[in-house]
Amino acid sequence: MNKSWGGRFTKGTDKRVEDFTESISFDRELYRQDICGSLAHAEMLAGAGLISRAECARIRKGLSGILADIENGKFKFRRELEDVHMNIEAELTNRIGDAGKRLHTARSRNDQVALDLRLWTAAQAEGAIELLRALQSALVRRAGEQRDAICPGFTHMQPAQPVLLAHQLLAYVEMLDRDAARFGECRKRCLVSPLGACALAGTSLPTDPQDTAKRLALDAVFDNSIDAVSDRDFAIEFAFDAALCAMHLSRLSEEWILWCSPIFGFIELDDAFCTGSSIMPQKKNPDVLELIRGKTARVYGDLMSLLVLMKGLPLAYNRDMQEDKPPLFDSASTLRACLSVLEPLVMSAEFKAERMLDAASAGYPDATILAEYLVEKGVPFREAHGIVGRAVALCVKSGRPRLSQMSIGELRELSGRFDAGVLKRLGPAGCAKAYKSRGSSGRREVERQLGKWGKKLGIAKIV
Numbered sequence: 001m002n003k004s005w006g007g008r009f010t011k012g013t014d015k016r017v018e019d020f021t022e023s024i025s026f027d028r029e030l031y032r033q034d035i036c037g038s039l040a041h042a043e044m045l046a047g048a049g050l051i052s053r054a055e056c057a058r059i060r061k062g063l064s065g066i067l068a069d070i071e072n073g074k075f076k077f078r079r080e081l082e083d084v085h086m087n088i089e090a091e092l093t094n095r096i097g098d099a100g101k102r103l104h105t106a107r108s109r110n111d112q113v114a115l116d117l118r119l120w121t122a123a124q125a126e127g128a129i130e131l132l133r134a135l136q137s138a139l140v141r142r143a144g145e146q147r148d149a150i151c152p153g154f155t156h157m158q159p160a161q162p163v164l165l166a167h168q169l170l171a172y173v174e175m176l177d178r179d180a181a182r183f184g185e186c187r188k189r190c191l192v193s194p195l196g197a198c199a200l201a202g203t204s205l206p207t208d209p210q211d212t213a214k215r216l217a218l219d220a221v222f223d224n225s226i227d228a229v230s231d232r233d234f235a236i237e238f239a240f241d242a243a244l245c246a247m248h249l250s251r252l253s254e255e256w257i258l259w260c261s262p263i264f265g266f267i268e269l270d271d272a273f274c275t276g277s278s279i280m281p282q283k284k285n286p287d288v289l290e291l292i293r294g295k296t297a298r299v300y301g302d303l304m305s306l307l308v309l310m311k312g313l314p315l316a317y318n319r320d321m322q323e324d325k326p327p328l329f330d331s332a333s334t335l336r337a338c339l340s341v342l343e344p345l346v347m348s349a350e351f352k353a354e355r356m357l358d359a360a361s362a363g364y365p366d367a368t369i370l371a372e373y374l375v376e377k378g379v380p381f382r383e384a385h386g387i388v389g390r391a392v393a394l395c396v397k398s399g400r401p402r403l404s405q406m407s408i409g410e411l412r413e414l415s416g417r418f419d420a421g422v423l424k425r426l427g428p429a430g431c432a433k434a435y436k437s438r439g440s441s442g443r444r445e446v447e448r449q450l451g452k453w454g455k456k457l458g459i460a461k462i463v
């Protein structure tokens, strides 16, 4: 078959080379963006007098027909035509004749693929933001329902201080908000048109890259044609944003995997979001959460592939860059899958408030609040730390699992500053009542956070 670039060749391409170099098996994903770009390019060419209005109209009609056929599954992509760009262009010429041959005027596949990828990545970033908002909303709703629940807060995976469950859930909402902001920034950087850079040097023809950009509703146009065709920063940035977001999802998953183990028993996942064991009849496994944790590794791999792919490339376009698509596509679809399944899992999980409260009294997690009580009574913090440390040691030695099991007399032996009011500060509820500082686990601060998110996410009523 005659290649569109075959003029200087004396032989056809070896079949093995065709198979090796093709990208249509994966870059067909870009058909919509490719057609949008071609429509804008054709209009610009007509405006510049490089093609006639009639030719432009034929191109428009031809491309619309191709788009419809692809969407209906009627289009036959051909491997020997290499990639999505040449498949569509060849079919256009097939359908409308000579006008189709003029479409590639003042354009290269190098600026064409850069444009397609930018439009595609911008759309994916938008999609990710939407899914992030849904997951944030789920967490905020669950936090709103759990206003009274207190759970252990951990550091080093050891009981640290009791916290409100809502506070813990809202910590993830903060992370996801930064993720959404990052995708928003990435999207902005995608929306710069590289179309008109041609192969790398621009063109001698009277083109108007600003015009194509405007037609594509892009915010800006390239300033340097060499950079425009060789830049894949936006794709790497997307993969990084996806990797960081997946890391957050993985941390939540890890936590909930622990929490739903009967050893913790803090949550019960819905049956519809768990799977069983082929041998152990009692098992109910959190496979969804485990796979989110596992798929995070894939998303990291995608980011690493892109970084390594680009690190050795001299300017400008190099064919290596065709390999940017599988990891970029994979990072987007994997993240999408994780976000989509996590939202209903979060909505359907059952929190075991009693069990959490019970666990929130283990390991003397009220010790810090007790030390702060002494500080309020005028004891220097380092001394207060020592006094409470001795109280803990006494409890451990005498087999008492809670500081509240000490008598006032015993406490007063350790420090004369203790009085009967101290009992109100002890236990998970005493601590939760005591927290006052900005962003703390105190009721008022958690209410403020819930209010902030309710407003930001447009949740009319938080239970």
Ligand code: ARG
Residues within 6 Å of the ligand: 023, 027, 083, 109, 110, 113, 319, 321, 322, 323
């Ligand atoms: N399929 C190629 C890619 O994805 C399109 C650009 C090819 N350009 C070229 N001059 N061979 O990168």
